[in-house]
Amino acid sequence: MTDAEILQGVTDIFRDVFGDDDLVLTPDMTADDIDDWDSFNHINIMVATEVRFGIKFQTAEVEPLRNVGELLSLIRQKLSVKA
Amino acid sequence: MLVGLANLRMDFLRTNRLDRLLLERFPTPPAALQTKPIRLALLASSTADHLLPAIRIAALRRGLWVTIYTNQYGQYQQELLDGSSPLHLFAPDIIVFAFDARHLAHGIGAGSGRTSDSLADSTTARLVTLWQTARAAFGCPIIQQTALQVFPALIGNNEHRFDGSAYGFLQRLNARLRTAADAERIELLALDDRAAADGIAAWYDPVMWHRAKQEVHPAAAPLYGDMIGRLLASLQGRSFKCLVLDLDNTLWGGVIGDDGLDGIVLGQGSARGESFVEFQEYVRDLAQRGIILAVCSKNDEANALAPFHSHPDMVLKRSDIAAFVANWDDKPANLRRIARQLNIGIDALVFADDNPFERDIVRRNLPMVAVPELPVDPAFYSRAIADGGYFETLSVTPEDVDRAAHYQANLERTTLQAAATDLPQYLKSLDMVMHSGPFDKVGLQRIVQLINKTNQFNLTTRRYTEEEVLAQMADPQVATLQLRLLDRFGDNGMIAVVIGRIDDRGRDFTIDSWLMSCRVLGRQAEVSTLQLIVEAARQLGAERLVGEYCPTAKNAMVCDHYAKLGFDLADRQDDGASRWVLPLASFAPTENFIANVRKNND
Incomplete structure (x- = not known):
């Protein structure tokens, strides 16, 4: 899976979670940048990401995530282990 | 349109998104829906917020609008007992108890001295008390979720033999819940069966539990919601037929x-x-x-x-x-x-x-x-x-079992009708017999079913729950009628339900609900029914019958019902609703084709 495909997949998830079809993700985006990004929606993002990419995050992997860029590279890393 | 949207198969994110749009667009129930909006209280022992959108969407898929209340985290018991709590203010008409396994199994463990048997007994007893408290407070249907088997086994295949096992406790509890639910007339939400079919991993992820106290996995929320939706539909008699x-x-x-x-x-x-x-x-x-x-x-x-x-x-x-x-x-x-x-x-x-x-x-x-x-x-x-889950049914009544034969006989009747030369001759040839009586426990399920699903021959389309019907049965100012119709092709089953109330002055008997099964249309069964209503009203000392017609999208066929039966128009509203009056002093029975009327137990 290419980086562009991963970004597209994650963008789709964010757009569904926040109900905003114009949302554009940037690597340095954090929970502070999106109004509704609370703990409830954070869990929804993680679960949807697992389902969408067929991967499973460990508790210890999710907690230190600081921004969208780190989420993207974690997905990339998980997918490469899977492949 | 709304129902069509909700029918699309959706994952949990799409479900949440549709739910959010609906809540923004419709802060109050949309007028177009035919059903009575439902006020559902979900009383949970752990996180349940992630389940609410799926419940609302699943209900909408079945044409039901649900407003949901959930308790403050960990406070369900206090809210139930405190008459001034937000729960009591909300006044639910359905309660769902959703308890996580750890909450239920509290106190068990190898070395705890508690046995799974004794804890299953005391936990069941505690739940029965909760059901009874809820029923006394709200008089509404209650749904109890069975426990998800989230615990790992301690000894293995023969886990049931180890009496300190939390796993074995949940096995026993889920078995006891079934007996207790039948005895208390509580409906179960059988998560345990569903998880056994899907695999526990589809329903429960320990990571989600530890992270957010979500026992039901967010990705399983749409199915959870759908299972509740099926029960709600069934409670309202709106399952597929x-x-x-x-x-x-x-x-x-x-x-x-x-x-x-x-x-x-x-x-x-x-x-x-x-x-x-x-x-x-x-x-x-x-x-x-x-x-x-x-x-x-x-x-x-x-x-x-x-x-x-x-x-x-x-x-x-x-x-x-x-x-x-x-x-x-x-x-x-x-x-x-x-x-x-x-x-x-x-x-x-x-x-x-x-x-x-x-x-x-x-x-x-x-x-x-x-x-x-x-x-x-x-x-x-x-x-x-x-x-x-289309055909979800809370219990199978003898009527259900006869239904297929029923519809078959109906087709034969249609054939006979085509053969008979004129309608009176045909109606006479049916040898119709009507059985009438007040509501009783035996007929209750079918009565509630008819009240909630009859759309066409329904003068007021007032929907009542089983609890509300029971309250009416106990009210001395209320008279009720259930009617069965038999003919030479067989038993048509219950074909009419009437609820009427005498006013405090003892003068006007108002027909609150009059509905009939469309199976028996064109048989003049309504004429016989009117006579029975008149008798019931006279027994309560009434001088006049008052009939109401409340128009809906589906009941135009009865807009002239009371006019045809000889009532006088009292008033008509702008929305088409009308009130009709029939003085009883001058009422004389008309001849019709149901010669034989038999009364049971009144």
């Missing part, structure tokens, strides 16, 4: 018109042939517990009928099928025809067809029809239909 079956490659393999009787695949000797037999057996069992069967096939009728008459391995017989439509018209048109023939709503149909094209055209044209996505292999057909 009829399974419409395609023939070629749905009931047998191959195409009867091309392959002929000896060319279709059905019966022992081939794996596919056996799969079709097993599917037919499942369908027959559905019919035997009260689901109406219909056939909708693109075929010449003679070809379509041939296997039913002459194939030795056919499990289903022609007499099992209440409406048999085989022609070359499009399927949406034929489904409308079937609903009309059977006198049921088109939204009561489930359409099973192996052909994706036909499924798609039905979904597009008739979004209210349920269309399960049949898998390619017929071995999984019955599972696909069962998993849809």
Whole structure:
């Protein structure tokens, strides 16, 4: 899976979670940048990401995530282990 | 439109998103919905917020609008007991108790000194007390979620022998809940059965529990919501009623018109042939517990009928099928025809067809029809239909079991009607007998069903829960009637329900609800019913009958009902609602075709 495909997949998830079809993700985006990004929606993002990419995050992997860029590279890393 | 949207299969994110849009667009229930909005209290011991959107959407899928209240985290018991709590302010008309396994198993453990048996007993007793408290406070239906088996086993296959096991405790508790629920008339939400079929991993992820105290996995929320939606629909008598079956490659393999009787695949000797037999057996069992069967096939009728008459391995017989439509018209048109023939709503149909094209055209044209996505292999057909939960039923009444025979006899009546030269002669030839009585416990389920699903012959379309009906039965100012109609073709079952109330002055008897089954339309059963209402009103000392007509999208057929019965118009509102009056002093019975009226137990 290419980086562009991963970004597209994650963008789709964010757009569904926040109900905003114009949302554009940037690597340095954090929970502070999106109004509704609370703990409830954070869990929804993680679960949807697992389902969408067929991967499973460990508790210890999710907690230190600081921004969208780190989420993207974690997905990339998980997918490469899977492949 | 709303119901159509909710019918799209959606993952949890899409479900949440649709839910958010709906709540923004409709802060209050939309006027277009035919059903009474439901106020549901979900009382949970851990996080439940992630389940609410799915419950609302699943209910909407069944034409029900639900407003949900959830308790403050960990406070369900206090809120239940405190008469001034937000829960009491909310005044729910359905309560769902959703307790996580750890909450229920609190106090068990190897070395705790508690045995799984004694804890299962005391926990069941605690839950029964909760149900009784809730019922006393709100008088509404109660749903109890069974426990998800989240614990790992300690000793293995024979876990039940180790008395300190939390796993064994949950096994025992779930078994006891079934007995207790029957005794207390509580409905179960059987998460344990569902998780046993899907695998616990589909329902529960310990990571989600530790992260957010979500026992039900967010990705399983749509299914959780759907299971509640099925129960709500069933409580309202709005489950689907009829399974419409395609023939070629749905009931047998191959195409009867091309392959002929000896060319279709059905019966022992081939794996596919056996799969079709097993599917037919499942369908027959559905019919035997009260689901109406219909056939909708693109075929010449003679070809379509041939296997039913002459194939030795056919499990289903022609007499099992209440409406048999085989022609070359499009399927949406034929489904409308079937609903009309059977006198049921088109939204009561489930359409099973192996052909994706036909499924798609039905979904597009008739979004209210349920269309399960049949898998390619017929071995999984019955599972696909069962998993849809279309025919959810809280208990099977004798009426349900007789229903298929019922509809069959109705078709014969129609044939006789065509043969009889004039209507009075036909009606006389039916030898109709009416049985009447006040509501009773035996008839209660069917009464509630009729109150909640009758749309056409329904003067006021007031929906009542079982609890509300029980309250009316106990009210000395209320008179109730349930009527059955028998004729030479058989028992039509309960065909009319009436609820009336005498005012405090003891003068006006107002007919709060009058509804009749469309099965018996055109038999002048309403004339006999009026006489029975008059008698009931006179017994309460009434001087006048007052009838109301409240128009809905579906009950235009009874807009002149009271005029036809000789009532005088008292007033008419702008919205078409009207009130009618009949003085009892001058009332004289009219002749009709139900000569024989028998009364039970009043």
